[in-house]
Amino acid sequence: MSTNRLSRSTHPHLSLHPERMIQFGEGNFMRAFVDWQLQQMNNQGLFNGSAVLVQPIEQGLGGLMAAQDNLYTVLLNGIMQQQPVNSREIISSVSRVINPYTDYEAYLALAEDDGLEFITSNTTEAGIAYHPGDLADGTPPKSFPAKLTALLHRRFQLGKKGFVIIPCELIDRNGEKLRQIVQQYAAEWNLGEAFLQWLEQENTFCCSLVDRIVPGYPRDKAAELEAELGYLDNLMVTAEPFLFWVIEGPAWLAEKLPLAEAGLNVVVTDDMTPYRERKVHLLNGPHTAMVPLGMMAGLETVEDVMNDETFSRFVQELIAEELIPMLDLPKEELLPYADAVQERFKNPYIRHELTSISLNSISKFKTRLLPVLLKFQQERGKLPELITLSFAGLLLSYRGDLVARQDSPEMLAIFDEAWSNPANFVQAILKDESLWGEDLSLVPGLAEVLASHLQKLESSDSRAALEQFVS
Template sequence: MNQKLTREYLASNAESLSKLVELPNDKIFELPEKVLQFGTGVLLRGLCDYFIDKANKKGVFNGRIVVVKSTDKGGTDDFNEQDGLFTHCVKGLENGQAIEEYIINASISRTISARSQWNEILACAKNPEMQVIISNTTEVGIMLLENDKITNTPPQSFPVKLLAFLYERWKEFKGSAQSGMVIIPTELIVGNGDKLQEIVLEQAHRNGLEPEFIEWLENHNSFCNSLVDRIVPGKPDKEICEELEKKFSYQDDLMILSEVYRLWAIQGDEKIRKVLSFASADSGVIIERDIEVYRELKLRMLNGTHTLTCGMAYLLGFRLVKDVMSNSYLSKIITNMMLGEVSLAIPYKIDPKVRDRFGRMVLDRFRNPFLQHKLLDITVQYTAKMKMRNVPILLQYYREFGKAPELFAMGFAAYLQFMKAEKEVNGNYFGECNGEYYPINCNFAPYFYEAWENFDLDKVLSNRSLWGEDLTQLEGFSDTVRKYL
């Protein structure tokens, strides 16, 4: 058994390891703690912590992260046993070229359990070097809980944990303007910063906190909306892990794999940019007053194209995104659909060069040979995704061109075919493809199970509860879908 990845191991084996992985220098371990991070998940480690580690190695941000494990599952042992170190494997395509990098990330100084070490977390509020709070507590983490008190040890919800931390900081620094924090939630909620601020302020009132504190909270802390985009599947497959651990001669229970592409778009001004100085170390961090353009690009071109093509590819016998892109026929359809239809109808004003460049990057991501991205995973809540991601594209296409988008209609027809359930078992619905049953994990599966008994395309397309619109009013769309169906 190899030794675990630790600071001591790095110091003893730096010369041999430097030929295999990117190493931190000794000075990094002496940097002050500047970031409090709620969450230990792979997205935070593979994206936000990646940027901070990269900046520290360039001598830019010069601050480390205190990680708060805020759930009741598991412990902090792996992090503590490895001194917060972990190997980050970056694999994928960039501009059509294969990229493969191995990085030992040293951005985490320590990991604290909210459940058993709450007072240590509050002590971090008294650190004058602290500047930034990052979170990824899942979408249900940013919610308003009744009767959640800051006096609990710890409070129940993330917003009240954050409130308790900020209240402790306000008391310590006597409400000075300079003691305010930059708070960046990365949960997948539109307007995540605005939503978090709204809940924190509401809980401050419910907890009966001083008006002076609430004034400081509102005026001297910045809650930033943000958008994160990087596929970080987590730990590599067992075989790959064993191969890498043999190559590096150490054991790493925190190893993660990610794609090359990375984006962290943060809504902010020059004041925010000054605090988040790590942004200068990598072009993947974008700080701008308006980040909606990045949300629209991702939602329409990446997510929307996935939604329009996953059912079609699955019914044609494919199971992984990378295998679909290896098929010249389907790869051409996906490329033409994305760049020739979806890109032209994003309901937001975007420079055509920006759209095209983003589309090319998305195609590289689809082709990534190292990621096992399952088509069935993309079909979960298929109908809701089609409505949210693609119906606005369809409507905008008609405004721009006054006709049905041909490949869009093909993808939509395949979606309808995918939603044809052949059997129902205890409330679960299954379609059939080449003699095999597949699950239809969609809230509208019961509706389509009945609709397919005597299928009426126009009745489905005119159902406003599905689409928010009567799609039969779009001239030629019903006929084009019917042709492919």
């Protein structure tokens, strides 16, 4: 087995490109989605650019990336147009990683580079949020929008052009919300009317929607892959071949960022709403619904869920009976997409672990399933059984004794406080508008049904509870 670590010395032929994009987030998804697409454009001579990555949190992958000269391998595995895909490609479209917590001046110095035109981000669904403690002189501020505000203000002070900003966080109207929070910080920090005008006139904030399943580092096959590739790569990342990116922005963006020209499945449109609803509710929704119940049943991956008779029926009926009826799109668009989603879930080449999907599950539920639950109750006068059962499983999973919790310390503290009084837990957690954006204790019947489901889940198990509801 080779002990050579992937680097530019092991692969000296790999090209170097000038930095054209600032990317907040160095995790698996962005490296297998945005940076992979930059690579495809570079391969065809259409872009000639790299991304400089910014760690959104202090503990990140910057050290590992530097040790490999910012190179890594993307492994595409799956079925595409009924043909198996099994490819390996070294990605050289990342120039470096900056940790603003250890070198804030290097971060702010990005504002000086006229060659940087684009900003992308994926700081999880919880990343585009206002943090009241962030100050203009923070080194650095805590939140991503505050960091971005500081960078944009430095750019403005230097008298330079703005950016095309395309967030990839999976929240509705992500570009608009990011812009609003940046404007809020600008006003709070008294950065001046001229800066606010520059923000509006010189920068293009785009809403976007991303779609690619990226399970991440293939731990179970790492040694086998090292032997196959001939080098050690601690940052290789697996992904499905399918990719879709919808960017709501001006028509000129398709030429400035020639993704579609490179043959990539990217749409620049003036209205992304139909694409977003279809994807968030029919792909991400089932993911979020299956996680707590599946983990409590001892299942480990999405494929495990789809190969389990009870859980597979759960996913099928959730999509057909609770999700599709609530979407305002033609059935002829929804049904083929739903079928394709379930085929992707069954991809035998991808180990998509439920634990990786479980990160920040509360904010994911709020975005992906809560709107459907509320609409279902309003239109039909009753609660959707499967979503509600999954909601109960989610709440139980945040007690912390059944499955591992992955969320912010602030979120876990809220649940620890609520679970300290089990008799009042459901009411307390539903009333917390900071979690849901509204008081869910006012939703007719929800508290009672959740309490009943929690009792079922605790007295039996998630599989037995599910079997009461799926046909």
